[in-house]
Amino acid sequence: xxxxxxxxxxxxxxxxxxxxxxxxxxxxxxxxxxxxxxxxxxxxxxxxxxxxxxxxxxxxxxxxxxxxxxxxxxxxxxxxxxxxxxxxxxxxxxxxxxxxxxxxxxxxxxxxxxxxxxxxxxxxxxxxxxxxxxxxxxxxxxxxxxxxxxxxxxxxxxxxxxxxxxxxxxxxxxxxxxxxxxxxxxxxxxxxxxxxxxxxxxxxxxxxxxxxxxxxxxxxxxxxxxxxxxxxxxxxxxxxxxxxxxxxxxxxxxxxxxxxxxxxxxxxxxxxxxxxxxxxxxxxxxxxxxxxxxxxxxxxxxxxxxxxxxxxxxxxxxxxxxxxxxxxxxxxxxxxxxxxxxx
Amino acid sequence: xxxxxxxxxxxxxxxxxxxxxxxxxxxxxxxxxxxxxxxxxxxxxxxxxxxxxxxxxxxxxxxxxxxxxxxxxxxxxxxxxxxxxxxxxxxxxxxxxxxxxxxxxxxxxxxxxxxxxxxxxxxxxxxxxxxxxxxxxxxxxxxxxxxxxxxxxxxxxxxxxxxxxxxxxxxxxxxxxxxxxxxxxxxxxxxxxxxxxxxxxxxxxxxxxxxxxxxxxxxxxxxxxxxxxxxxxxxxxxxxxxxxxxxxxxxxxxxxxxxxxxxxxxxxxxxxxxxxxxxxxxxxxxxxxxxxxxxxxxxxxxxxxxxxxxxxxxxxxxxxxxxxxxxxxxxxxxxxxxxxxxxxxxxxxxxxxxxxxxxxxxxxxxxxxxxxxxxxxxxxxxxxxxxxxxxxxxxxxxxxxxxxxxxxxxxxxxxxxxxxxxxxxxxxxxxxxxxxxxxxxxxxxxxxxxxxxxxxxxxxxxxxxxxxxxxxxxxxxxxxxxxxxxxxxxxxxxxxxxxxxxxxxxxxxxxxxxxxxxxxxxxxxxxxxxxxxxxxxxxxxxxxxxxxxxxxxxxxxxxxxxxxxxxxxxxxxxxxxxxxxxxxxxxxxxxxxxxxxxxxxxxxxxxxxxxxxxxxxxxxxxxxxxxxxxxxx
Ligand SMILES: Cc1ncc(C[n+]2csc(CCOP(=O)(O)OP(=O)(O)O)c2C)c(N)n1
Ligand code: SF4
Ligand SMILES: [Mg+2]
Numbered sequence: 001x002x003x004x005x006x007x008x009x010x011x012x013x014x015x016x017x018x019x020x021x022x023x024x025x026x027x028x029x030x031x032x033x034x035x036x037x038x039x040x041x042x043x044x045x046x047x048x049x050x051x052x053x054x055x056x057x058x059x060x061x062x063x064x065x066x067x068x069x070x071x072x073x074x075x076x077x078x079x080x081x082x083x084x085x086x087x088x089x090x091x092x093x094x095x096x097x098x099x100x101x102x103x104x105x106x107x108x109x110x111x112x113x114x115x116x117x118x119x120x121x122x123x124x125x126x127x128x129x130x131x132x133x134x135x136x137x138x139x140x141x142x143x144x145x146x147x148x149x150x151x152x153x154x155x156x157x158x159x160x161x162x163x164x165x166x167x168x169x170x171x172x173x174x175x176x177x178x179x180x181x182x183x184x185x186x187x188x189x190x191x192x193x194x195x196x197x198x199x200x201x202x203x204x205x206x207x208x209x210x211x212x213x214x215x216x217x218x219x220x221x222x223x224x225x226x227x228x229x230x231x232x233x234x235x236x237x238x239x240x241x242x243x244x245x246x247x248x249x250x251x252x253x254x255x256x257x258x259x260x261x262x263x264x265x266x267x268x269x270x271x272x273x274x275x276x277x278x279x280x281x282x283x284x285x286x287x288x289x290x291x292x293x294x295x296x297x298x299x300x301x302x303x304x305x306x307x308x309x310x311x312x313x314x315x316x317x318x319x320x321x322x323x324x325x326x327x328x329x330x331x332x333x334x335x336x337x338x339x340x341x342x343x
Numbered sequence: 344x345x346x347x348x349x350x351x352x353x354x355x356x357x358x359x360x361x362x363x364x365x366x367x368x369x370x371x372x373x374x375x376x377x378x379x380x381x382x383x384x385x386x387x388x389x390x391x392x393x394x395x396x397x398x399x400x401x402x403x404x405x406x407x408x409x410x411x412x413x414x415x416x417x418x419x420x421x422x423x424x425x426x427x428x429x430x431x432x433x434x435x436x437x438x439x440x441x442x443x444x445x446x447x448x449x450x451x452x453x454x455x456x457x458x459x460x461x462x463x464x465x466x467x468x469x470x471x472x473x474x475x476x477x478x479x480x481x482x483x484x485x486x487x488x489x490x491x492x493x494x495x496x497x498x499x500x501x502x503x504x505x506x507x508x509x510x511x512x513x514x515x516x517x518x519x520x521x522x523x524x525x526x527x528x529x530x531x532x533x534x535x536x537x538x539x540x541x542x543x544x545x546x547x548x549x550x551x552x553x554x555x556x557x558x559x560x561x562x563x564x565x566x567x568x569x570x571x572x573x574x575x576x577x578x579x580x581x582x583x584x585x586x587x588x589x590x591x592x593x594x595x596x597x598x599x600x601x602x603x604x605x606x607x608x609x610x611x612x613x614x615x616x617x618x619x620x621x622x623x624x625x626x627x628x629x630x631x632x633x634x635x636x637x638x639x640x641x642x643x644x645x646x647x648x649x650x651x652x653x654x655x656x657x658x659x660x661x662x663x664x665x666x667x668x669x670x671x672x673x674x675x676x677x678x679x680x681x682x683x684x685x686x687x688x689x690x691x692x693x694x695x696x697x698x699x700x701x702x703x704x705x706x707x708x709x710x711x712x713x714x715x716x717x718x719x720x721x722x723x724x725x726x727x728x729x730x731x732x733x734x735x736x737x738x739x740x741x742x743x744x745x746x747x748x749x750x751x752x753x754x755x756x757x758x759x760x761x762x763x764x765x766x767x768x769x770x771x772x773x774x775x776x777x778x779x780x781x782x783x784x785x786x787x788x789x790x791x792x793x794x795x796x797x798x799x800x801x802x803x804x805x806x807x808x809x810x811x812x813x814x815x816x817x818x819x820x821x822x823x824x825x826x827x828x829x830x831x832x833x834x835x836x837x838x839x840x841x842x843x844x845x846x847x848x849x850x851x852x853x854x855x856x857x858x859x860x861x862x863x864x865x866x867x868x869x870x871x872x873x874x875x876x877x878x879x880x881x882x883x884x885x886x887x888x889x890x891x892x893x894x895x896x897x898x899x900x901x902x903x904x905x906x907x908x909x910x911x912x913x914x915x916x917x918x919x920x921x922x923x924x925x926x927x928x929x930x931x932x933x934x935x936x937x938x939x940x941x942x943x944x945x946x947x948x949x950x951x952x953x954x955x956x957x958x959x960x961x962x963x964x965x966x967x968x969x970x971x972x973x974x975x976x
Binding site: 049051059082086087088092319338 | 635638647655679776777814819
């Protein structure tokens with residue numbers, strides 16, 4: 001400790017500095033480990049003093065996250081992390097606040113709060129660990145579980161229609177939306193860094209594998225053989241293509257996507273749909289969010305990144321304005337407009 | 344009555360009516376919600392306080408936003424109790440009632456004393472308005488009001504005569520000034536000056552000379568009507584009351600609370616973060632606080648009460664003074680998060696403005712039925728301090744006190760008020776802010792570390808309070824949360840003995856607050872036959888009743904609990920000093936339940952669950968019965 005206290009300039013931080021020293025209690029092989037490792041790699045590179053990070057979570061396996069980060073942190077109650085993060089950001093805009101939530105925590109019990117934090121554009125970073133299951137309560141279906149999935153609470157198959165987190169976040173007008181996968185460290189670090197740099201709310205869906213209750217939910221996206229055909233990376237201004245030899249491309253066919261082996265068919269790259277993450281209208285991003293396995297390859301990367309004044313900035317502006325407009329001391333307000341003296 | 348000015352000039356020629364002096368008077372001005380009765384009531388109040396009376400008032404608005412005109416649901420009333428002696432309630436029964444239409448008469452007449460003065464706007468009693476109010480015959484004609492001193496006045500017509508000559512007045516504007524005619528009349532009846540109202544009108548409408556002229560003219564016309572009309576044979580006066588010298592204003596509980604919170608922010612030199620979700624009757628607190636943003640109050644309208652308390656837990660973790668305001672249903676939604684604040688030991692204040700329940704109940708009506716919810720309405724052992732203001736002005740003091748406790752002891756605190764206190768308007772001796780004790784809040788930047796070099800967020804001082812370290816403090820990074828903590832380190836722990844110890848520590852910390860709580864004081868004899876133990880807004884009726892009974896020579900004391908958890912240290916001794924303890928509450932006996940359980944003392948409960956405060960007489964009668972029973976034995 002004393003070593004750090006004596007330092008004058010911001011010390012160069014390493015992932016180890018973010019290690020809280022707690023025993024990590026996730027199941028061996030859980031996808032959460034990879035996310036923890038990647039965030040620990042990204043935070044030291046942001047130029048933010050360690051003491052200015054706060055990780056806020058709800059309840060779930062994923063929500064144990066704050067205990068494993070040597071930052072300020074709060075492990076709160078089920079679904080409510082966005083509310084606490086919102087209050088904290090409004091009170092302390094100087095902090096870099098990260099919300100860690102699960103598909104149950106964020107989209108079931110806490111769906112309301114997540115929506116409102118997003119639509120207000122509070123400058124917080126929201127990481128939704130989507131394993132399509134309730135992990136902590138031992139394997140019930142969640143709001144993102146695929147229909148017909150047999151789980152502890154749906155032995156003959158779930159009849160719930162699942163929510164599409166990206167479409168949903170777009171409905172709430174998120175200014176930054178991205179998707180990444182637990183097994184792709186480089187991709188995840190890029191996405192997390194971009195999320196951190198975005199001024200406003202960042203919503204990142206992270207595909208995460210629960211080895212115990214929903215193992216293999218993302219095999220199509222992580223398996224060496226399968227992934228080339230089932231996912232593709234979004235890059236701003238670039239054509240959308242995928243396949244082992246990048247031979248397949250996405251075309252806009254009316255209002256639906258179409259996949260064509262464009263090289264075989266004799267098209268040019270320039271004929272393919274190009275990504276524009278800065279598009280003010282969310283139409284393209286929404287179109288992309290509807291592309292789901294197995295009918296389509298699933299986009300990963302940044303769906304949307306636009307600028308809009310943040311809630312906390314506007315709140316502070318109003319506070320400043322109110323302070324500027326003060327013409328009399330509080331005592332005079334307390335005195336009221338009408339008063340009288342008793343002798 | 345065409346020219347009030349002329350009558351004024353003729354004043355000397357008129358034989359002045361006799362004036363009778365009264366100790367205290369209760370009046371109510373009632374009309375349709377569009378009739379401006381609230382404003383007239385407030386102005387009558389102003390002129391009374393300027394005369395030196397003690398005053399207590401109660402505005403009663405309709406629950407519906409735009410109730411149909413002329414219906415019972417649309418009636419709005421303003422009750423004023425003014426006195427030459429100290430008073431603590433807006434009064435039980437009315438000495439005089441002004442009813443601007445049949446609906447106002449119907450809703451309010453049962454509160455008028457026999458032989459009470461009843462002034463009605465005769466012009467508004469038409470077959471249409473009578474049937475809207477549900478009258479099958481005209482009560483002004485069918486003798487049903489015989490037991491009152493009925494004074495029908497053609498207010499609409501007289502008002503029109505007074506103002507219609509003013510150039511540019513539309514007929515709609517003409518009718519809007521009727522309340523000032525009524526105010527003028529009642530001001531004459533009780534010998535109040537018009538001066539303060541006239542200067543208020545001039546100030547309020549300074550850019551609209553026509554309105555100033557109209558309101559002033561009809562106000563005077565009402566006054567002179569009283570002076571000259573033969574139905575009003577006598578004028579009353581209520582002399583000055585003996586009051587503590589000082590500067591006064593009048594204030595509602597909601598205003599006092601908002602000012603108390605803003606003052607706390609200044610005393611602690613810290614931003615106050617108020618996150619809330621609108622709910623009657625607590626929304627007005629948000630409205631008042633938004634006006635105080637220039638004084639360091641940051642407001643946030645959340646998406647629901649769970650988010651409201653979540654936001655303030657976040658703000659508290661960040662180091663702001665954290666406050667929310669709600670009513671019963673909202674408090675129910677906050678329960679889980681309040682538990683989080685208990686286990687994370689973060690300071691915050693929840694204001695619960697109680698209303699009649701269960702469920703949505705009667706949103707605009709007061710009740711004291713959330714006491715047990717506040718005490719016990721959370722999972723697990725989760726004690727927290729509870730304070731209850733006894734009067735509108737007391738909301739100011741206890742808001743500050745509650746925050747002092749929250750910040751000193753790192754704990755959530757609940758301030759439990761009610762719809763009556765929130766809207767009740769009383770004179771209030773204005774405090775000098777510079778004389779208030781500042782609030783010391785320390786955020787340590789260094790702290791004792793454990794052997795592995797980590798900060799111990801659950802180390803404690805002599806009061807069992809953990810350090811208030813906030814994010815941004817270098818080297819003291821730590822995590823808090825809802826899982827049970829290991830003592831000192833704050834690490835997650837499922838150790839059985841550690842859990843028991845932590846439950847006990849949290850409980851001891853809260854019960855230890857007793858040393859900061861003033862000893863309970865009793866009005867009246869320090870031992871005797873009956874002690875009336877009240878809490879919250881029941882104070883006014885209980886204290887007045889006991890004062891009256893003491894004047895009759897009965898051995899009755901009274902005391903009001905402002906601290907409900909922990910209870911004052913000397914309470915048990917006090918309770919043991921009387922043969923009977925009577926606890927009047929606007930619920931089914933919740934404090935009664937607590938006192939019996941905690942002290943094994945037999946108490947007697949007096950309950951009223953009508954969405955209305957106690958009347959003084961109801962408590963008096965109960966005490967008389969108890970004392971009567973004592974002598975029977
Ligand atoms: C109010 C409340 N209801 C229910 C629970 C039980 N519970 C804890 S976590 C959880 C679901 C977690 O699922 P998810 O958010 O997907 O997280 P995961 O464990 O999958 O990471 C539930 C239902 C709780 N802790 N609190
Ligand atoms: S149950 Fe699933 S999500 Fe939870 S820790 Fe184990 S593998 Fe991870
Ligand atoms: Mg999950």
